[in-house]
Amino acid sequence: MSKTEVVVGARVRTAERRQVEWRASDLDSLIGEAHRARTLWSLIEQLDLSGLYRPIQSRDGEVGRPATDPKILLALWVYATSEGIGSARQIDRLCKTDAPYRWICGGVAMNPHTLSDFRVVHGEAVDRLMTQVIATLMHNGLLHLRRVAHDGMRVRASAGAASFRRQATLERCAAEARQQISELRREMEESPAATDTRHRAAKKRAAEERCKALERALAEMPKVVEAKARAARTPKQKEALTKADDDKKRGPRVSTTDPTARVMKMADGGFRPAYNVQIATDTESRFIVGIDVSNAGSDHRLLAPMLDDIERRTGRLPDEHLVDGGFCTLEQIDLASERKVTVYAPAPKPRGTNPRRGRHDTPHVAAWRERMQQPVSAAIYKLRAATAETVNADLRRWRGLDRFVVRGLDRARTAATLAALTYNLLRWSKLAA
Numbered sequence: 001m002s003k004t005e006v007v008v009g010a011r012v013r014t015a016e017r018r019q020v021e022w023r024a025s026d027l028d029s030l031i032g033e034a035h036r037a038r039t040l041w042s043l044i045e046q047l048d049l050s051g052l053y054r055p056i057q058s059r060d061g062e063v064g065r066p067a068t069d070p071k072i073l074l075a076l077w078v079y080a081t082s083e084g085i086g087s088a089r090q091i092d093r094l095c096k097t098d099a100p101y102r103w104i105c106g107g108v109a110m111n112p113h114t115l116s117d118f119r120v121v122h123g124e125a126v127d128r129l130m131t132q133v134i135a136t137l138m139h140n141g142l143l144h145l146r147r148v149a150h151d152g153m154r155v156r157a158s159a160g161a162a163s164f165r166r167q168a169t170l171e172r173c174a175a176e177a178r179q180q181i182s183e184l185r186r187e188m189e190e191s192p193a194a195t196d197t198r199h200r201a202a203k204k205r206a207a208e209e210r211c212k213a214l215e216r217a218l219a220e221m222p223k224v225v226e227a228k229a230r231a232a233r234t235p236k237q238k239e240a241l242t243k244a245d246d247d248k249k250r251g252p253r254v255s256t257t258d259p260t261a262r263v264m265k266m267a268d269g270g271f272r273p274a275y276n277v278q279i280a281t282d283t284e285s286r287f288i289v290g291i292d293v294s295n296a297g298s299d300h301r302l303l304a305p306m307l308d309d310i311e312r313r314t315g316r317l318p319d320e321h322l323v324d325g326g327f328c329t330l331e332q333i334d335l336a337s338e339r340k341v342t343v344y345a346p347a348p349k350p351r352g353t354n355p356r357r358g359r360h361d362t363p364h365v366a367a368w369r370e371r372m373q374q375p376v377s378a379a380i381y382k383l384r385a386a387t388a389e390t391v392n393a394d395l396r397r398w399r400g401l402d403r404f405v406v407r408g409l410d411r412a413r414t415a416a417t418l419a420a421l422t423y424n425l426l427r428w429s430k431l432a433a
Contacts (some may be wrong), residue, residue: 003068031097037081037100042076046131073118073130075295077106081422084400086415088115119406123414129312130421131427134289138314141429145287147380147428148318150280152299152326152390153396157261157273164253164263164273173256177211196369220259223335223433224247224252227262231298243363260409262295275404275412279395279420280306283322283387287427289314291420293413299326303343304335317341322384323389326405328389330365336418337364347372395419 018099026082031037052070080091081102092112094101119126137143165173184204255261260272276297280290290310294302303323311317320342328345347369361369373379395401404412 013322014099018046020403027103028271030103035100035103036426036429037075037079037104039081040078040425043425043429044075044078044090046136047129049129050127052122055121066140068110068114068120068418070122072105072108073115074126076101076110076115077119077418078422078425079104079198081399081419082426084186084398086400086405088112088119091115093414106122119414119418120411123417126414126417126421130133130291130417130424131431133421133424134287134313137285137287137424137428142291143287143426145289145310145314145316145318147280147320147322147383148289148310149283149322149384149387150278150303151324152302153279153392153401154266154274155277155396155401155412155416156266157255157258157275158404158407159255159258159261161263161273163255163257165217166251166253167218167221168251170214170256174211174214174218177207178251180207181384185235202400213259217254217256217259221252224262225255227296228252233428258407259406260412261407262297264297271380275409276302277401277416278302279388279392280304280308280310281387281391282318284381285386285427286391286433287424288391288420289318293409293416293418295409299324300329301332303329307336307339307341312402318424320344322388324384330360330362333368334362334364337368342371343370344369344377344384346381381420391423394424401422 049071052074056067056070058064058067072411076091076095080086080094086093087093089112092110092115093099095101095110136145161396181204182198182368184207188200188204254265254339257272258273263271264274264276266272266274276294276301277301278290278292278294278413279288281287282289290306290313292302292306292309294305296302303321307321317339318341321336325346325348328347333343333345345368372381399422401416401419405413406412406415
């Protein structure tokens with residue numbers, strides 16, 4: 001009961017929520033002409049989406065239910081990513097209640113499985129669309145690729161720290177899962193009861209899924225061992241690695257939830273399962289020109305692969321490449337310089353009498369050290385943080401790239417590429433306006 005004092009004779013209009021109303025409105029009037037959903041839809045319509053339509057099996061003149069328009073699915077994911085939403089179930093709920101999502105759907109019924117399958121199946125198509133947008137920007141003179149800022153960002157994986165197991169534990173669990181599958185299969189063949197059979201079939205499917213997850217984790221174990229051996233540089237590190245391999249309690253571990261994820265040191269100093277997202281941004285236009293995802297915990301060997309990704313997408317290499325000290329190895333400097341790319345990175349003091357030249361420096365490395373001693377190089381290098389750090393912060397804070405909701409390296413790469421594609425489309429719309 002309400003505690004409000006009732007005043008005798010007061011006349012008020014009360015709420016009547018059971019009254020049926022009829023409202024006539026069209027979907028096109030749900031959002032304004034300058035709404036972000038309309039802008040992104042118009043940009044997506046300018047792209048070549050034949051790679052999304054080609055796999056559709058439903059054709060004119062043949063039986064079967066029509067497929068959902070891939071343009072709608074792409075627009076939903078791009079608009080949701082622009083709002084930092086990465087869950088297919090959340091997008092499905094918004095398609096029933098939120099005006100921009102209802103406008104994009106245009107009366108087409110949606111479900112979370114269709115949305116999720118689109119992101120899983122069309123990873124390569126999304127990557128090609130990213131390349132297509134970059135090519136369009138270069139053709140229109142909005143992107144010149146003179147100077148690129150490259151930085152890495154560790155993004156939390158969809159796996160818990162407790163899901164990591166050593167090889168002996170994985171082998172034991174896999175053997176137990178196989179034994180459970182065999183016992184359930186035998187019981188299903190012997191038991192005539194339908195109810196019990198259904199229950200056992202469900203248990204058998206769960207055991208098979210667990211067995212497959214354990215087998216994927218075991219398949220990743222040699223890669224983890226190889227990566228640790230490659231990272232061991234000093235004799236003390238190699239000795240510690242050999243001792244860890246001999247001691248089962250200290251050997252390498254792999255996650256059963258997401259086998260391709262690795263435990264990495266995060267920005268706050270803690271260690272958690274994550275992926276290493278590599279992003280290259282043009283300093284002049286602030287468009288993302290390179291995007292890749294790795295499970296390497298260090299950036300030491302990732303400068304040259306990013307140059308490959310930029311060349312694959314643009315057909316050329318940048319004139320100047322700005323990276324931080326984490327990418328700065330003599331081998332990577334040599335590889336970039338041989339490809340006529342000028343690298344700007346902080347040069348550590350070399351050992352020896354000459355403060356500007358190391359004992360084993362190649363001509364390319366010596367030229368890099370000499371270049372970084374000049375005041376103009378310091379001014380150029382400041383553009384790295386002003387560009388890469390702000391773009392990374394935008395993706396992390398506003399585009400949902402603070403944590404992956406998908407599992408697996410390929411799906412994480414698709415999610416990161418979708419975030420970069422959305423960022424470029426938003427930037428393109430801003431420059432066009």
